[in-house]
Amino acid sequence: xxxxxxxxxxxxxxxxxxxxxxxxxxxxxxxxxxxxxxxxxxxxxxxxxxxxxxxxxxxxxxxxxxxxxxxxxxxxxxxxxxxxxxxxxxxxxxxxxxxxxxxxxxxxxxxxxxxxxxxxxxxxxxxxxxxxxxxxxxxxxxxxxxxxxxxxxxxxxxxxxxxxxxxxxxxxxxxxxxxxxxxxxxxxxxxxxxxxxxxxxxxxxxxxxxxxxxxxxxxxxxxxxxxxxxxxxxxxxxxxxxxxxxxxxxxxxxxxxxxxxxxxxxxxxxxxxxxxxxxxxxxxxxxxxxxxxxxxxxxxxxxxxxxxxxxxxxxxxxxxxxxxxxxxxxxxx
Amino acid sequence: xxxxxxxxxxxxxxxxxxxxxxxxxxxxxxxxxxxxxxxxxxxxxxxxxxxxxxxxxxxxxxxxxxxxxxxxxxxxxxxxxxxxxxxxxxxxxxxxxxxxxxxxxxxxxxxxxxxxxxxxxxxxxxxxxxxxxxxxxxxxxxxxxxxxxxxxxxxxxxxxxxxxxxxxxxxxxxxxxxxxxxxxxxxxxxxxxxxxxxxxxxxxxxxxxxxxxxxxxxxxxxxxxxxxxxxxxxxxxxxxxxxxxxxxxxxxxxxxxxxxxxxxxxxxxxxxxxxxxxxxxxxxxxxxxxxxxxxxxxxxxxxxxxxxxxxxxxxxxxxxxxxxxxxxxxxxx
DNA sequence: TTGAAAGCGCTAACAT
DNA sequence: ATGTTAGCGCTTTCAA
Numbered sequence: 001x002x003x004x005x006x007x008x009x010x011x012x013x014x015x016x017x018x019x020x021x022x023x024x025x026x027x028x029x030x031x032x033x034x035x036x037x038x039x040x041x042x043x044x045x046x047x048x049x050x051x052x053x054x055x056x057x058x059x060x061x062x063x064x065x066x067x068x069x070x071x072x073x074x075x076x077x078x079x080x081x082x083x084x085x086x087x088x089x090x091x092x093x094x095x096x097x098x099x100x101x102x103x104x105x106x107x108x109x110x111x112x113x114x115x116x117x118x119x120x121x122x123x124x125x126x127x128x129x130x131x132x133x134x135x136x137x138x139x140x141x142x143x144x145x146x147x148x149x150x151x152x153x154x155x156x157x158x159x160x161x162x163x164x165x166x167x168x169x170x171x172x173x174x175x176x177x178x179x180x181x182x183x184x185x186x187x188x189x190x191x192x193x194x195x196x197x198x199x200x201x202x203x204x205x206x207x208x209x210x211x212x213x214x215x216x217x218x219x220x221x222x223x224x225x226x227x228x229x230x231x232x233x234x235x236x237x238x239x240x241x242x243x244x245x246x247x248x249x250x251x252x253x254x255x256x257x258x259x260x261x262x263x264x265x266x267x268x269x270x271x272x273x274x275x276x277x278x279x280x281x282x283x284x285x286x287x288x289x290x291x292x293x294x295x296x297x298x299x300x301x302x303x304x305x306x307x308x309x310x311x312x313x314x315x316x317x318x319x320x321x322x323x324x325x326x327x328x329x330x331x332x333x
Numbered sequence: 334x335x336x337x338x339x340x341x342x343x344x345x346x347x348x349x350x351x352x353x354x355x356x357x358x359x360x361x362x363x364x365x366x367x368x369x370x371x372x373x374x375x376x377x378x379x380x381x382x383x384x385x386x387x388x389x390x391x392x393x394x395x396x397x398x399x400x401x402x403x404x405x406x407x408x409x410x411x412x413x414x415x416x417x418x419x420x421x422x423x424x425x426x427x428x429x430x431x432x433x434x435x436x437x438x439x440x441x442x443x444x445x446x447x448x449x450x451x452x453x454x455x456x457x458x459x460x461x462x463x464x465x466x467x468x469x470x471x472x473x474x475x476x477x478x479x480x481x482x483x484x485x486x487x488x489x490x491x492x493x494x495x496x497x498x499x500x501x502x503x504x505x506x507x508x509x510x511x512x513x514x515x516x517x518x519x520x521x522x523x524x525x526x527x528x529x530x531x532x533x534x535x536x537x538x539x540x541x542x543x544x545x546x547x548x549x550x551x552x553x554x555x556x557x558x559x560x561x562x563x564x565x566x567x568x569x570x571x572x573x574x575x576x577x578x579x580x581x582x583x584x585x586x587x588x589x590x591x592x593x594x595x596x597x598x599x600x601x602x603x604x605x606x607x608x609x610x611x612x613x614x615x616x617x618x619x620x621x622x623x624x625x626x627x628x629x630x631x632x633x634x635x636x637x638x639x640x641x642x643x644x645x646x647x648x649x650x651x652x653x654x655x656x657x658x659x660x661x662x663x664x665x666x
Numbered sequence: 667t668t669g670a671a672a673g674c675g676c677t678a679a680c681a682t
Numbered sequence: 683a684t685g686t687t688a689g690c691g692c693t694t695t696c697a698a
Contacts, residue, residue, distance in 0.1 A: 004690090004691055004692085005691060005692060005693095006691080006692095014668075014669085015668065015669040015670070016669090016670095016691090016692080016693090017668070017669060017670080017671095017693085017694080018667085018668060018669075019692095020692065020693060020694085021667095021668085023692090024693085028667060028668085029667070029668085030667060030668085033667080033668080047443075047446075047447055048447065048691085048692075049388075049447060049449075049690085049691050049692070050444070050447040050448045050449075050692095051384060051387045051388045051393065051448060051449045051690085051691080051692090052388050052674090052690070052691035052692040052693090053691080053692055053693075054384045054388075054674095054692090055382075055384045055385050055387075055388050055674050055675070055676085055690085055691080055692070055693090056673080056674055056691075056692040056693040056694080057674085057692075057693060057694090058674080060384065062427075062448075069413070070403070070409050070412050070413050070416070071406075071409050071410060071413050073404075073406065073409075076403050076404050076406075076409045077404060079403050079428065080402070080403050080404050080430060083403070083428060083429075083430050084430070087430075092427050092444060092445075092448065093427065093428055094395075094425050094426065094427055094428075095412065095416060095426055095427075095428045096416075097413060097416050097417070097420075110380075111383070111425060112425075113380075114380055114381065114382060114383040114384075115383045115384060115395075115425065116382075116383075116384045221613065250613050253615075254613070257615060277610070277613065280554065280583050280587070280610065280613070280614060281613060281614070281615065282586075282590060282614065282615035337674090337675055337676085338675060338676060338677095339675080339676095347684075347685085348684065348685040348686075349675090349676080349677090349685090349686095350677085350678080350684070350685060350686075350687095351683085351684055351685075352676095353676070353677060353678085354683095354684085356676090357677085361683060361684085362683070362684085363683055363684085366683080366684080381675085381676075382674085382675050382676070383676095384674085384675080384676090385674070385675035385676040385677090385690090386675080386676055386677075387676090387690095388674085388675080388676070388677090388690050388691070388692085389675075389676040389677040389678080389689080389690055390676080390677055390678090390690085391690080
């Protein structure tokens with residue numbers, strides 16, 4: 001069987017306590033002794049048992065990432081970032097798909113707690129105050145991603161959604177759109193709400209504005225597709241659509257194709273997120289790009305700092321978004 | 334602090350062994366006693382500590398999924414499937430991006446072993462025999478996904494790649510293509526190789542066939558893009574392209590658009606995988622669809638069965654693929 | 667600087 | 683059917 005700390009202790013003729021000290025790089029060990037112990041560890045091919053370490057120390061070098069659905073390309077980039085940061089800091093990440101269901105989240109949090117997980121990156125918008133309190137009590141660190149409530153007592157990372165929405169609309173206006181509609185995400189989703197608000201702020205004073213220019217699209221391709229059909233029936237003269245996310249913008253494109261509309265001549269389209277899908281549509285999609293990888297990266301880094309006790313106050317970080325102009329709003333040539 | 338097994342034992346006036354028995358549903362417990370224990374557990378809000386269980390039993394109810402890159406939509410569907418199955422069987426999944434690097438895989442496997450992980454779904458094609466042996470020795474179950482070597486002593490799940498390739502070519506021939514090229518994936522990748530072989534089997538006897546109709550595309554969008562440019566320079570009369578995966582097929586489409594080719598009139602395109610991207614391109618992509626979710630599902634189920642000791646011989650499972658005809662090969666109307 | 671020893675919370679012989 | 687007890691492999695006071 002694999003060597004244990006005791007074997008190492010015996011071979012190097014010190015106590016297990018000392019071996020433990022060199023494992024954990026506690027500085028009070030005599031260099032000579034340390035050398036001996038290290039040699040013994042090599043000889044025995046000793047590797048510390050992380051489960052035992054976890055039980056004794058209540059730290060497992062494991063974090064969890066809870067998100068609605070990994071199949072959404074936005075989230076798979078987030079996962080990649082979180083995993084990269086975790087990996088390079090010696091952490092391992094457990095993935096949890098919540099489907100946006102509180103019940104699923106609940107049961108995940110429960111088992112994560114039982115597993116002595118060190119922290120959670122929460123990228124779903126159904127987090128409840130009770131959960132936060134409970135996690136705090138269990139000494140599980142928490143960082144929330146892409147969430148907009150003014151929640152105290154935990155760090156939040158998100159992009160500038162409202163500002164991004166304004167940028168989108170202002171771009172559409174610049175290129176000459178005379179009547180701009182918005183397809184918005186799920187009500188109850190703060191991110192969707194903020195983007196909608198940004199849109200409204202930009203357009204409410206125009207004479208052409210009407211609340212019926214707002215259509216729900218559920219943040220899905222199909223939602224965007226249906227919304228577009230509905231919208232153009234009511235407002236055949238719309239010449240610009242700002243979709244609350246890229247997935248819906250793809251749906252918009254599909255619907256417009258089917259209706260024989262020319263993009264951007266008849267109608268210009270702008271999405272939000274900056275997922276790579278926007279580069280494979282025809283025409284390519286103009287979008288407000290979030291720094292997706294950086295969002296995940298920052299979340300993971302802050303979480304790990306918290307776990308490691310490097311003081312990090314609870315803060316709200318809002319990352320900048322950028323307008324990426326593509327053929328769905330202006331012909332390059 | 335949270336209640337321990339000892340607290341429960343005390344409150345219900347039994348030994349910890351008995352409490353352990355009811356936790357683990359060992360049948361030899363008197364119903365009366367059981368009731369008492371359960372009541373005590375509720376009263377104390379007792380929850381078994383999974384880390385302690387893990388240390389004592391060497392089972393952690395955790396599996397790992399090693400894949401090249403979660404950002405690839407094929408893999409995010411796989412992840413979703415594996416996670417679903419794991420979740421509903423009380424397992425938790427650790428995600429590992431290997432980027433196809435043996436070194437990364439190596440270091441992952443090492444920490445997974447130290448964490449007493451129960452099993453691994455391996456969806457990367459760099460697995461080495463030594464690793465398999467080592468894992469077996471550590472009593473870590475293994476299931477390999479989408480891998481084609483005739484590796485003994487572990488279960489393999491994959492789709493019928495060669496057959497799928499033949500279906501693709503045969504479809505292109507049926508619709509009247511007179512000269513069909515193939516863009517293939519990374520050499521060294523067995524999956525890519527099998528698809529290439531399927532193509533060759535179908536075309537080698539045609540008079541128009543030439544090995545220069547084979548172009549590498551690295552399984553990436555950009556690779557497919559570049560390959561197409563190169564291909565059409567050499568063979569301007571190609572009228573059908575079978576891309577080894579959908580990502581490359583997307584690249585093909587982009588290149589053809591840029592060159593002003595009409596699809597499918599001038600050139601028909603067929604991909605492989607059946608990821609949802611194929612539905613958002615213009616035109617939508619004909620593809621050989623793998624049952625992606627089922628692949629992941631099956632892998633996870635088999636792995637968990639192995640872990641739970643339900644005998645499951647090491648087998649190779651080849652799932653069927655299906656041709657999905659779309660506008661990139663035939664106009665619907 | 668090092669060691670002894672008491673846990674961490676659970677499982678699993680073995681005994682009764 | 684239930685209890686006793688020795689671990690699982692490590693961390694961490696406390697003492698020396």
